[in-house]
Amino acid sequence: xxxxxxxxxxxxxxxxxxxxxxxxxxxxxxxxxxxxxxxxxxxxxxxxxxxxxxxxxxxxxxxxxxxxxxxxxxxxxxxxxxxxxxxxxxxxxxxxxxxxxxxxxxxxxxxxxxxxxxxxxxxxxxxxxxxxxxxxxxxxxxxxxxxxxxxxxxxxxxxxxxxxxxxxxxxxxxxxxxxxxxxxxxxxxxxxxxxxxxxxxxxxxxxxxxxxxxxxxxxxxxxxxxxxxx
Amino acid sequence: xxxxxxxxxxxxxxxxxxxxxxxxxxxxxxxxxxxxxxxxxxxxxxxxxxxxxxxxxxxxxxxxxxxxxxxxxxxxxxxxxxxxxxxxxxxxxxxxxxxxxxxxxxxxxxxxxxxxxxxxxxxxxxxxxxxxxxxxxxxxxxxxxxxxxxxxxxxxxxxxxxxxxxxxxxxxxxxxxxxxxxxxxxxxxxxxxxxxxxxxxxxxxxxxxxxxxxxxxxxxxxxxxxxxxxxxxxxxxxxxxxxxxxxxxxxxxxxxxxxxxxxxxxxxxxxxxxxxxxxxxxxxxxxxxxxxxxxxxxxxxxxxxxxxxxxxxxxxxxxxxxxxxxxxxxxxxxxxxxxxxxx
Numbered sequence: 001x002x003x004x005x006x007x008x009x010x011x012x013x014x015x016x017x018x019x020x021x022x023x024x025x026x027x028x029x030x031x032x033x034x035x036x037x038x039x040x041x042x043x044x045x046x047x048x049x050x051x052x053x054x055x056x057x058x059x060x061x062x063x064x065x066x067x068x069x070x071x072x073x074x075x076x077x078x079x080x081x082x083x084x085x086x087x088x089x090x091x092x093x094x095x096x097x098x099x100x101x102x103x104x105x106x107x108x109x110x111x112x113x114x115x116x117x118x119x120x121x122x123x124x125x126x127x128x129x130x131x132x133x134x135x136x137x138x139x140x141x142x143x144x145x146x147x148x149x150x151x152x153x154x155x156x157x158x159x160x161x162x163x164x165x166x167x168x169x170x171x172x173x174x175x176x177x178x179x180x181x182x183x184x185x186x187x188x189x190x191x192x193x194x195x196x197x198x199x200x201x202x203x204x205x206x207x208x209x210x211x212x213x214x215x216x217x218x219x220x221x222x223x224x225x226x227x228x229x230x
Numbered sequence: 231x232x233x234x235x236x237x238x239x240x241x242x243x244x245x246x247x248x249x250x251x252x253x254x255x256x257x258x259x260x261x262x263x264x265x266x267x268x269x270x271x272x273x274x275x276x277x278x279x280x281x282x283x284x285x286x287x288x289x290x291x292x293x294x295x296x297x298x299x300x301x302x303x304x305x306x307x308x309x310x311x312x313x314x315x316x317x318x319x320x321x322x323x324x325x326x327x328x329x330x331x332x333x334x335x336x337x338x339x340x341x342x343x344x345x346x347x348x349x350x351x352x353x354x355x356x357x358x359x360x361x362x363x364x365x366x367x368x369x370x371x372x373x374x375x376x377x378x379x380x381x382x383x384x385x386x387x388x389x390x391x392x393x394x395x396x397x398x399x400x401x402x403x404x405x406x407x408x409x410x411x412x413x414x415x416x417x418x419x420x421x422x423x424x425x426x427x428x429x430x431x432x433x434x435x436x437x438x439x440x441x442x443x444x445x446x447x448x449x450x451x452x453x454x455x456x457x458x459x460x461x462x463x464x465x466x467x468x469x470x471x472x473x474x475x476x477x478x479x480x481x482x483x484x485x486x487x488x489x490x491x492x493x494x495x496x497x498x499x500x501x502x503x504x505x506x507x508x509x510x511x512x513x514x515x516x517x518x519x520x521x522x523x524x525x526x527x528x529x530x531x532x533x534x535x536x537x538x539x540x541x542x543x544x545x546x547x548x549x550x551x552x553x554x555x556x557x558x559x560x561x562x563x564x565x566x567x568x569x570x571x572x573x
Contacts, residue, residue: 021393062475065439067389074390105319110386132322157515157553158258159319184436184471185516185550193521 002036010038011047014079018051019058021071026079033083040086048079049121056202066110073117080121096148096214099141101129102183103162108155111183115151115200118207138166139173147177148214151200154183164194171195176220178213182206234367237292237545238424241464241486241508245542249535251568252291252510253561254468254489255371255429255551257298258320260285262554268299269315271354272347278354279361286362288558290565292545293367293466295427296355300347301373305381307345308337308409327384331398337382339409352417359422367425370417374430374467375450378406385432392442399446407450411457418461425464425486428454429551434471435491443476448483455484466510470550477502480509492517492549500538510545511538515552519560527560531567542573 002010010029017025026048033043055072058064064072098119102109109131119126127145129137142150150170154160163181170177181191182200191199197213200206231239237250253259261268264281271278278296286294299320306313311325328334342348351370359368373381379402380388391399410428417423432438433447455465464486472493473480480488480503490499490511503509511534513519518530531546538544546568552561 062439065442066437067392067442070386070389071393103318105316105322107322108385110389113386132316132319135318156319157520157550160516161520161553161555162318184434187517189517189521 002038006036007038007042010036011043011050014043014047015051015054017079018048018072018075019054021068021075023075023078026075027082030079030082034086040083044080044083044087044121048076048083052076052118052121059202069114070110073114076117076121096210096217097125097127097145098149098151098210099127099129099138099145099147100151100153101133101138102131102153102155103159103166104132104134105159105162106154106156106183107131108183109153111155112151112153115153115182115206119210122207122211124210135162135166135169139169142170142177143173148217149178149180149210151180151182151206151210152196153181154186157185160185160190163196167195176217178210178217180206180209180213232365233290233292234363234365237367238464240543240545241425241466243505243508243543245573247572249539249544249546249568249571249573250292251546251565252293253289253552253564254510254547255295255298255427256285256289256291257295257300257371257551258554259552259556259561260289261299263288263558267315268321272300272315272321272350275350275353275357278350279357282354282358282368283361286358286366289561290569291366293369293425293427294358294362295369295371296358297351297370297372298551300351301371301429302381303345303347303351304342304372304409304413305378307342307348308339309382310341313347323381327387328382328402329384329387331401334382334398334402334405337405339405339412342409342413348413355417356420356422369423369425369427369466370414371427371429372410372413373406374428374433374447374469375403375407375410375454376447377430377432378409379403380432382406388432389437392438392446396445403446403450404453407454410454414458414463415461418458418463423463425466426458427466427468429468429470431468431470433469435469435473435476435494436471440476440479444479448479451483451485455486459484468550474498481506487545489545489547490549494549496534496538500544504541504543508543508545509538510547512547512549513564515548515550515556519548519556519564520553522560524559524563527563528567531564535568535571540573 013029180198188199198209236246239246309325467485468489474495487508492514
């Protein structure tokens with residue numbers, strides 16, 4: 001068993017490896033965590049994720065930009081790949097499944113990938129459709145996987161209008177699905193106007209919102225079932 | 231004064247009788263409203279020219295952009311790959327990306343000479359110039375050097391390479407700059423183009439830092455605009471994202487006019503840029519142009535001109551290209567506010 005001191009040291013190293021986008025550092029610290037039999041869940045959330053939260057803060061403060069964010073994500077994944085097989089139960093309180101993709105006409109998937117990473121970390125089942133995804137594909141995949149959440153991304157003013165159609169098609173097929181949209185030209189105004197349930201300002205915010213949406217959805221389902229039984 | 235003279239006057243820092251005004255690119259809007267498709271026009275330079283002429287009369291922008299939406303062909307031709315047409319969005323690359331310096335060395339800028347679609351856009355540009363070039367500025371649009379470079383190696387690779395392989399980034403952006411010169415050279419030399427229009431969305435203020443912009447985007451924009459200037463051509467450069475923190479760098483791009491995203495603080499832009507270079511902007515393309523009422527458009531345009539453009543050296547533009555579903559009435563109002571504005 002690792003001492004509290006050693007635990008703190010390793011958590012600090014994992015956190016800093018993410019902040020300083022040091023893939024090797026993240027791997028080394030993660031391997032030590034496993035070798036010492038430390039709790040992998042603890043290492044992920046209080047080490048790697050804590051580092052990503054700081055990266056999110058630096059991004060918001062415009063100290064970090066997308067290149068830094070991408071490299072931090074690589075460092076996080078480097079640690080996560082080692083730790084994940086040792087996790088007995090990943091638990092942020094809520095788990096769900098999500099369909100995610102960048103809409104047709106748009107090949108810009110950097111933002112989508114970062115949001116996807118946050119879902120991976122939180123233990124969501126992620127169905128990633130990639131980029132330039134035909135609009136009908138979102139609807140098909142949601143029905144096929146019975147996912148709680150669909151996340152749509154667009155980076156161009158010329159492609160974002162495709163989201164509007166996906167939202168109405170999804171809601172028509174399955175009124176209970178929750179839809180989140182994000183991307184440079186998107187705003188909370190647009191999300192409201194087009195009937196999306198959430199707007200992802202950034203990756204941290206996307207995950208928080210997603211957890212809220214999925215919990216409210218689960219609650220709704222439970223209530224409906226209780227009613228049926230009652 | 232013609233629309234052409236009006237906007238050229240602003241590029242030179244002066245004031246014509248009214249505020250210059252133009253959309254940026256607008257290829258997707260124009261092709262949709264002309265009742266055609268990217269694919270159809272790519273095979274027919276006559277019809278592409280007809281579209282440009284018809285839309286110039288409908289939109290009444292000071293600038294007419296040939297090739298808008300066809301920018302990715304330049305990268306595809308260089309990579310030797312094919313292009314994908316589709317219902318939504320501009321045609322895009324199916325080519326394999328250049329991943330290393332070795333791959334890059336195999337690329338040849340002359341490969342754009344044999345691309346049929348690029349040839350079609352150039353011919354349509356020449357035809358439009360001869361039909362409406364006295365009245366309007368007719369330009370051909372392409373990606374800026376940093377964005378074109380990122381298309382060649384992949385955006386995510388490019389972003390990381392700014393830290394991991396800076397020398398590769400410099401090489402690929404330099405290659406892209408050479409490609410642009412090769413593309414535009416003949417059109418400038420034969421007098422077709424007096425303005426070159428470049429969009430540099432990957433050099434966005436939301437994607438890369440000021441320092442990265444200064445190292446990887448700026449020197450190549452400067453190299454290109456110097457080259458253009460040497461041939462007597464103006465340059466209109468659009469950069470996406472919030473660039474408020476780096477406005478002070480823009481005069482060093484050497485562009486005749488810099489077009490700013492709606493996220494950029496236009497008041498600050500006036501403070502920093504007025505008297506140094508012409509700038510354009512920055513009515514919100516989605517909130518106002520797409521979703522606003524005609525009255526919202528009018529108010530936003532007036533406010534933008536009052537804040538940034540009342541002293542000249544300014545072009546009223548949306549903060550980016552517009553969605554293809556923007557109501558025509560909103561565009562009409564957008565143009566009308568500037569056309570009616572007397573200094």
